[in-house]
Amino acid sequence: MVPVPPPFPPPPNAETAADPDAEPATEGALARSQAARRRRVLDATLQLAAAGGFDAVQMRDVAAAADVALGTVYRYFASKERLLLEAMAEQQADLRAYLDVHPPREPTPAARVVSVLRGANRSLREFPDVTAAMVRSFGTAQIENADIVRRVTEIMTGIITSAIHAPERRPATENEVRVARILMQVWLSSLNGWVCGVDGPDRVDEDLAAAAALLLP
Amino acid sequence: MVPVPPPFPPPPNAETAADPDAEPATEGALARSQAARRRRVLDATLQLAAAGGFDAVQMRDVAAAADVALGTVYRYFASKERLLLEAMAEQQADLRAYLDVHPPREPTPAARVVSVLRGANRSLREFPDVTAAMVRSFGTAQIENADIVRRVTEIMTGIITSAIHAPERRPATENEVRVARILMQVWLSSLNGWVCGVDGPDRVDEDLAAAAALLLP
DNA sequence: GCGAAAATCAGAACGTGTTCCAATTCCGAT
DNA sequence: ATCGGAATTGGAACACGTTCTGATTTTCGC
Numbered sequence: 168m169v170p171v172p173p174p175f176p177p178p179p180n181a182e183t184a185a186d187p188d189a190e191p192a193t194e195g196a197l198a199r200s201q202a203a204r205r206r207r208v209l210d211a212t213l214q215l216a217a218a219g220g221f222d223a224v225q226m227r228d229v230a231a232a233a234d235v236a237l238g239t240v241y242r243y244f245a246s247k248e249r250l251l252l253e254a255m256a257e258q259q260a261d262l263r264a265y266l267d268v269h270p271p272r273e274p275t276p277a278a279r280v281v282s283v284l285r286g287a288n289r290s291l292r293e294f295p296d297v298t299a300a301m302v303r304s305f306g307t308a309q310i311e312n313a314d315i316v317r318r319v320t321e322i323m324t325g326i327i328t329s330a331i332h333a334p335e336r337r338p339a340t341e342n343e344v345r346v347a348r349i350l351m352q353v354w355l356s357s358l359n360g361w362v363c364g365v366d367g368p369d370r371v372d373e374d375l376a377a378a379a380a381l382l383l384p
Numbered sequence: 385m386v387p388v389p390p391p392f393p394p395p396p397n398a399e400t401a402a403d404p405d406a407e408p409a410t411e412g413a414l415a416r417s418q419a420a421r422r423r424r425v426l427d428a429t430l431q432l433a434a435a436g437g438f439d440a441v442q443m444r445d446v447a448a449a450a451d452v453a454l455g456t457v458y459r460y461f462a463s464k465e466r467l468l469l470e471a472m473a474e475q476q477a478d479l480r481a482y483l484d485v486h487p488p489r490e491p492t493p494a495a496r497v498v499s500v501l502r503g504a505n506r507s508l509r510e511f512p513d514v515t516a517a518m519v520r521s522f523g524t525a526q527i528e529n530a531d532i533v534r535r536v537t538e539i540m541t542g543i544i545t546s547a548i549h550a551p552e553r554r555p556a557t558e559n560e561v562r563v564a565r566i567l568m569q570v571w572l573s574s575l576n577g578w579v580c581g582v583d584g585p586d587r588v589d590e591d592l593a594a595a596a597a598l599l600l601p
Numbered sequence: 602g603c604g605a606a607a608a609t610c611a612g613a614a615c616g617t618g619t620t621c622c623a624a625t626t627c628c629g630a631t
Numbered sequence: 632a633t634c635g636g637a638a639t640t641g642g643a644a645c646a647c648g649t650t651c652t653g654a655t656t657t658t659c660g661c
Contacts, residue, residue: 195658195659200608200657200658201608204609222647225646225647225648226647226648226649227647227648235609235610236609236610236611236612237610237611237612237649238609238610238611238612238650238651239608239609239610241648241649241650242608242609246648246649247647247648247649303523303524303526305523305576306520306522306523306524306525306576307520307523307524308523308576308580309520309580309581310580310581312580313580313581313582316577316580316582317582320577320582345594345598346598348591349566349570349591349594349595349598351573352569352570352572352573352574352591353566353569353570353573355569355573355576356568356569356570356572356573357569359522359523359525359572360533360537363525363526363527363529363530363533364526364527364530365530365533365534365537374565374566374569377562377566378566381562381563381566381598381599382598382599412628412629417627417628417638418638421639439617442616442617442618443617443618443619444617444618452639452640453639453640453641453642454619454640454641454642455620455621455622455639455640455641455642456638456639456640458618458619458620459638459639463618463619464617464618464619602661603660603661604659604660604661605658605659605660605661606657606658606659606660607656607657607658607659608655608656608657608658609654609655609656609657610653610654610655610656611652611653611654611655612651612652612653613650613651613652614649614650614651614652615648615649615650615651616647616648616649616650617646617647617648618645618646618647618648619644619645619646620643620644620645620646621642621643621644621645622641622642622643622644623640623641623642624639624640624641625638625639625640625641626637626638626639626640627636627637627638627639628635628636628637628638629634629635629636629637630633630634630635631632631633631634631635
């Protein structure tokens with residue numbers, strides 16, 4: 168989906184001084200096969216996660232399912248954690264793209280937020296093991312993955328911000344961003360409570376509805 | 385601190401039918417040495433975590449530092465994750481006990497909540513590696529640790545609830561509990577952002593102050 | 602096409618959480 | 632004081648994430 172994201176380590180074939188134009192080097196057989204490899208690895212990850220959750224995503228199995236060597240998986244994703252976090256970021260980006268095309272139609276900000284997040288949670292509930300694996304990776308994140316964690320939180324906050332001031336095209340106010348951040352934090356914590364088995368899946372919706380009601384007049 | 389918490393697996397020396405009185409069997413050389421062992425293990429855990437965070441808490445080292453066999457550590461704590469979560473629960477329980485004696489004196493609920501949580505965060509910042517280890521364990525939690533996760537969240541929510549209706553002795557209203565839960569979720573998410581390196585430690589205080597201002601009129 | 606450089610492969614190897622086991626020690630009741 | 636059973640010990644063993652290595656294949660500029 169991303170326009171040929173370079174593989175993880177300093178992309179060895181990064182544009183040298185020879186071609187300083189900003190073109191992201193999207194073409195070439197190498198780039199294409201690399202993108203395909205990356206995609207196979209991510210797909211294999213999702214497949215395994217869907218079957219048995221975090222523990223079922225074993226790097227040797229990912230490599231085998233993606234039909235690449237173990238070392239290649241690590242060339243693209245520095246760790247299992249990062250692999251799952253990148254899958255999570257992609258999932259959230261897909262959700263945002265979908266919402267750009269199908270924005271919520273409810274009349275009030277609170278109703279729109281609740282509608283969007285209920286929809287998202289419905290999807291997450293369909294693949295509880297995938298969600299558990301992703302949320303778990305999110306909760307374990309270390310400094311070396313701070314960039315993706317930030318990306319994921321920014322996407323989630325963006326989704327909520329858009330839902331708040333739905334059809335309007337103005338930039339979000341400072342207060343809207345604050346509220347969106349709080350809702351995102353509630354969302355993440357609540358998902359964590361669900362995948363830990365502390366609360367049922369419905370509790371996520373309830374938490375978000377309550378928070379939205381209190382925060383969005 | 386807890387009145388002789390029984391070791392993890394079905395405490396083998398649990399009161400059999402012979403002594404049905406509810407006395408928690410706090411006495412006896414066995415119970416005493418077990419309590420001491422448990423304490424040594426927890427202390428060793430904190431010591432190692434303070435030195436190098438989650439990764440420095442290696443079960444073999446914990447066993448050695450606590451002067452017990454590796455198998456004994458696992459008899460008391462089913463996993464490294466659980467070990468750290470129990471330490472976290474104890475830490476939170478200590479905080480609550482302290483606050484019962486030194487409740488916040490600010491005039492408004494929001495100010496009291498902010499005061500209490502700022503104080504807690506100040507302590508957490510003094511031992512960032514310990515905090516990181518605990519928060520990380522919290523974020524990784526699995527179903528088999530749902531009970532401690534619930535205990536930790538309940539203690540945190542209780543701390544916040546008490547701060548909201550400070551000196552008053554009435555039970556919390558339904559709305560207060562809802563607000564307290566949201567604040568706890570913001571707290572946990574924000575701590576996660578800090579230990580992940582996504583945000584600086586001050587962001588935790590800022591998030592909580594903003595949320596408290598919005599939620600507590 | 603050819604050759605150098607990069608990427609990939611297959612698999613061994615290592616570290617740490619976790620489990621398992623036989624031998625020993627400790628506790629509590631007789 | 633002694634016996635039975637539970638707790639503890641020391642250490643081997645296993646699983647899986649991760650790293651490393653040397654051989655092989657692919658790509659790209661000429």
